[in-house]
Each structure stands twice: as structure tokens, then as C-alpha cells.
Amino acid sequence: MSTKNVTKIASDSIEEKILTIRGQRVMLDFELAQLYEVETRALKQAVKRNIDRFPEDFMLEVTKEEWKQLITNCDNFPERHKHNPVPPYAFTEYGIVMLSSVLRSTKAVEVNIQITRAFIKLRRFASLHEELAKELKDIRTAVKGNTNDIKVKDNTNGQRENMLFDKPIQGLCRTDIGKHKRF
Incomplete structure (x- = not known):
């Protein structure tokens, strides 16, 4: 296959067009x-001519209610498609692969x-x-089971801080802080 004529489509732009229906x-x-x-129109015509190649798990016929919901949720559809009274076909991954055999073009x-x-x-x-x-669920389950342990640890840490700051430090000369000389 010649790579000169291949037009690379950004995978991000393709991923943005993938929707979840049903x-x-x-x-x-x-x-x-x-x-x-x-x-x-040509794509739909090719599909209708070969409808036996597109079972339900390859192609979905979007209902009018689903189409209204899609229009409401997806603001990036072109205006001419938003107001089309006929809902579009929705092709699964397998249906898209089948489309290349129906369209029979190198571009497809x-x-x-x-x-x-x-x-x-x-x-x-x-x-x-x-x-x-x-993994997050497992961690949450483990944490729920050990909440008492966590409370005890928090409480003992607080007691240590209180013990350190409530009493003055004994045995250090204030003038030589950092040298730790004992009298």
C-alpha cells in the first residue's frame, strides 16, 4: 500500500466522534x-443495498427519542444534521469494518x-x-474495615504533639540551641 496518498486522521478527532448508544x-x-x-446519502444507499451484512450488533437504527437526546447532549453536530427528521444509523466497530467492504474504496x-x-x-x-x-474499591473496603485503627493512630499522634509542646524541653541550654550541650 502506498503511503503517499494516505491521509492521516488525528486519532483524537476520531475518538471524539465515538458515542455510546444502548x-x-x-x-x-x-x-x-x-x-x-x-x-x-451514498453511504446509506450502500448499506440499504447490503442490509444483510449489517445485523443488529453491527448497526443500530437510532430512534427519534435517542436522536433528540443526542442532539441535546452533543453540541458538535452540524446544524443540517441536527434538524434532519430522519435519525442516523449508528455503526458499531464491526459495522464500520463491514462498511469498507460495502463501499469498496481504498479511502474506506x-x-x-x-x-x-x-x-x-x-x-x-x-x-x-x-x-x-x-483497585479503588478494594482500597475503600480495606479502609472501611480499618477505620478504628486509623482513629487510634490519629489520636496517638495528637497525644505525642501535646506532650512535646506542653512541657518545656529539659536538659538543653537555651544559649546553645543546636549544640545540645547538657549542664
Whole structure:
């Protein structure tokens, strides 16, 4: 594959376009069309011609209620898509991979590789997040079980401070502080 014609898309811009609908990470049809440099109408037409390649776990048909909620929560959608009466299709990672075979262009293959890498990066991040959440939960459980120990330690530290500051230091000559001479 020639690297001269490959247009690198910033992975951050791809990750910003990945949404969660019905518990699945997806990208909307008009954003994919923009990345593939095709019209949304052409993308939808190719999908409709090959609808048997897009089972429910590859593509979701966004309901009108979900679309209204997305418009409310995501302010970065273009105006022309916000007011479209027909909700977009939402493609899962597998649906996006299938799109490259339906669109049959080198641009679609190149973009799919970058999108797949973005999904993998998000999956790794989510896995790390889950591990950290589990560790935090374990720490909280351990701390809850040991709250009495912590209170005792805090109390003894306070008693030590009181003992140090309540009584004057005996045995040191005030004129030679730092030399610790004894009389």
C-alpha cells in the first residue's frame, strides 16, 4: 500500500466522534461519511443495498427519542444534521469494518484501519479504567474495615504533639540551641 496518498486522521478527532448508544460504542453515519469522503446519502444507499451484512450488533437504527437526546447532549453536530427528521444509523466497530467492504474504496479501507485503532485504544483505556476502579474499591473496603485503627493512630499522634509542646524541653541550654550541650 502506498503511503503517499494516505491521509492521516488525528486519532483524537476520531475518538471524539465515538458515542455510546444502548451500551455500545458507535459512530454515526454522517460522521463516517465525512471521514470516508462520500455523501451520507451514498453511504446509506450502500448499506440499504447490503442490509444483510449489517445485523443488529453491527448497526443500530437510532430512534427519534435517542436522536433528540443526542442532539441535546452533543453540541458538535452540524446544524443540517441536527434538524434532519430522519435519525442516523449508528455503526458499531464491526459495522464500520463491514462498511469498507460495502463501499469498496481504498479511502474506506485506510479510514477503517484508523477507526479500528481508535476503538482499540478506547477499549484499552476502558479496561485500565475498570482495573483502577476495582483497585479503588478494594482500597475503600480495606479502609472501611480499618477505620478504628486509623482513629487510634490519629489520636496517638495528637497525644505525642501535646506532650512535646506542653512541657518545656529539659536538659538543653537555651544559649546553645543546636549544640545540645547538657549542664
